[in-house]
Each structure stands twice: as C-alpha cells, then as structure tokens.
Amino acid sequence: MAKISPVAAKYIVHSTIFIDGVVDKPDVIGAIFGQTEGLLGNDLELRELQRSGKIGRIEVNVNISAGKTKGEIIIPSSLDKTETAIIAAAMEIIQRIGPCNAKIEVQKIEDIRISKRQFVIERAKALLRELTQETLPDSQELSDEVAQSVRMMEVAEYGKERLPAGPDVDSSDELIVVEGRADVLTLLKHGFKNTISMNGTSCPQTIKDLSKVKSVTVFVDGDRGGDLIVRELLGVADVDFVTKAPDGKEVEELAKKEIHQALRGRITAEQAKLDLGVNNDGTLKEPSDRMVERKSFNANRSDNGREQSSYRRSEPRSDSRDTRNDSRSRFPSRSAAPIPSAPVSREKRLTPAEKKIFKETLENLFGTKGACIFDQKLNVLGKVPLSELSSTVKSLNGGIYAIALDGEIDMELVRLAERYGITHVVGTASKATEVHKVSVLVEAEL
Secondary structure, three states: OOOOOOOOOOEEEEEEEEEOOOOOHHHHHHHHHHHHOOOOOHHHOHHHHHHHOOEOOOEEEEEEEOOEEEEEEEEEEOOOHHHHHHHHHHHOOOOEEOOEEEEEEEEEEEEHHHHHHHHHHHHHHHHHHHHHHHHOOOHHHHHHHHHHHHHHHOOEEEOOOOEEEOOOOOOOOEEEEEOOHHHHHHHHHOOOOOEEEOOOOOOOHHHHHHHHHOEEEEEEOOOHHHHHHHHHHHHHOOOOEEEEOOOOOOHHHOOHHHHHHHHHOOEEHHHHHHHHOEOOOOOEOOHHHHHHHHHHHHHHHOOHHHHHHHHHHOOOOOOOOOHHHHHHOOOHHHOOOOOOOOOOOOOOOOOHHHHHHHHHHHHHHOOOOEEEEEOOOOOEEEEEEHHHHHHHHHHHOOOOOEEEEOOEEOHHHHHHHHHOOOOEEEEOEEOOOOOOOOEEEEHHHO
C-alpha cells in the first residue's frame, strides 16, 4: 500500500472523537473505512485513495477515562480542497464504533502550504536584507562614496611651500586656514573646498600673501597648541576671523554638524586678541597694559557722560546715597542686608539652587562660546554669542540678575556688570584681579 509523504500533503484534516465505551485504535480505523465504503463513489473511496497515495496514513490517538474514550483523528491529504472537504464531512456520519455510540467532529482543515508560504516570505526578507546591506549598496551610498573619493583626489599642492589645499583656494574670496593635511581632507569631505593648511606651526609666506587679498578664517584644534598657532597668525598675517574646535578635540575628528557650528561661532580677530591677551604682533601683554587698554576701549565707545561715570566707578565709594546703591536696593535678594560702604570681594551669597542652575547652564554651554542671561527669578532672558554679549546687556539696560558664559571673565565684563547692576557673573575661568562689587564665580567654585 502506498503512503503519502508528509512533504507531498497539502491539507490535514483534524477531527475529535467521543465514544461512550472502551475501544482501541484499530476499531476506530476499521469503522472509518467500513462505514464510508461505497458512500462517496469509486473516485473517493478511502481504501483506493490511500492505495494510490492521495490519502496518507490515518493517525488515531485515544485516551480512555472513566469507561469513555476520547481522542483525535488526523488525516493527511494531497487531494484538492473540495475533495478534501468531502472526505472530512464523510467522517462525521460515523455514529457507532464497535458496540458503542460515537461522535466525530471535524475541527479544522489545515492548509500546510500556508506555513510553508510564511517560511518562504520570512526567509526571502532575510535574504533580501542581507543582499541589500552587504552586497548591493543603494544609489545614495554609491554617490557618497564616489563623491568622497573625488574630494580626496581634489587635494592639491599650493604655493612654493607646496601646502595641502582645496581646489577653490584661488577662486574663492574667503579662505579657511587649518593646521595640517588631515584637516584639509576632513573639510573637503564635508564640502569645504576653500581650505589651506599651514603644514606646520610656523606661518608660510604663501598664507601671509593670501591674507592680504582674501578674507581669512583661522580654524584650529581645541587645545593649547591651537591657541599658540592663533597667536602667531594674528602677529604675522592679516587674519579676519578665528574659530576653534571644541575643547579637547581636533579639527580632523569633527563631524559635519560640529564643523558648521564652529564656523558659525567664529569671532573677529580683534576679539580673539582681547580673549588671548596679546598685542598686534602676537606677544602677550603685561597685565597692567591690558587693563589700561580695556579702560581706553570702554571710554572710546561711550559718550562723555558715560565716560566720566566709568572712571568714577573704578574708585571705592562710601556714600550711602550714591546712585549705584540706590539701584541695588531694587533687588529683593539683597534688600535685607545693608549695602557695604566699600567694594566687596568675589565671595557673595549664592543659594544651593542658584549653584545648581549655574552649574547646569555652564555644562550646557560647553563648547558653544555663548552666554546665558538670567533675570531675578532665574528665568533665562536669552542666549547670545560671546561676541554679542556686551551689546545685548546694554540693550536690555537693567533687569539682569546673572550671566553665565562659556569663556573667561575679564575686567571689561565685570565693569559692564557693575554699570548695569548685575549680581553674579559665572564663567569657566576668570582674569578679573581687581576688587569689585560683582560676584565673580568660576566653574570650580560651584
């Protein structure tokens, strides 16, 4: 007798059987063949179908309990779905098995091709995913790879020093000066073709000549070596703008977004000289010279009345009726304490909540070269670049309680804070050495 292979079966008929009595498996199988014989015609005769392999081995599983028999009948079929449904319906006409009453119910006809089809779909998805990720890059990846390789090929040698440079150094009105060849490659990779490298720590004559006819932005690493290079370039070349990578990072390590942020946050060469405390030739200024220059710088920017007021504020005052003390009486945070008659030190009252807010603000400002302005309730009035801080404070004309900045605090900022009644100035470091009435705090004190 031929048997149907489980692989060739298309459908499986699942039936349950209930028998009022005790019977064995052969009794059930004999009843199925015997009571369906001649019922469906010669074409659907179970014995003939099983002999030809269209019906597989009939599996019967029974369980006897309390004098009754329960179980299941499983019939595999390679017939079409109509003929399989007829065979399944014929099972339910069996009412007796041996001497006992019986009842057969067809629970379901399972199409085993569905599970095979689902397996095929899932496996196809896995194969396609592997093919896409490892074998066939998409068109965008191909374009990016080709474009990047072309950019790498575009690194040229410029000038008599054969400096690594981008292809647009001659045609562009603006020039980005970096430290090494790797920095040029990084900027080329992200689309900046007007880049040239110093190829060392000393400024080549080619860059000096280019700085006379082009707008030059110096882009250096975020370390002390970068500061030294900026100092040299400020002294020997006509630099217009300066920017740095975030602290502790090199230009060649930056992602595209970080490069754009650094270039947007560039400062003027004059501001860089003030921040570094250097002369026009790049040499460090003496502390006394820097203070005199900043006083002169403030005086030239103000009118006569403000100029006189600025010089008066540099002297200690003990008059309790002076306008500075009157303006301070408007701040409730200090109204309970008497106004000191002489300039106080940097140590002023700072609540734990204020410390926490200032510390978190400095962490958020890290690497942005920006400042955050607070009112009396420690609400943020605004965030501005350090280059715009002075003009912003003047435009607000009071109402500022504190300033937190990602940078070094100098005496120019301290005097500005005194002029507009600002209580706290918080920064990453401080160059303010004189005794003053503004609370100057650095990050390490929070």
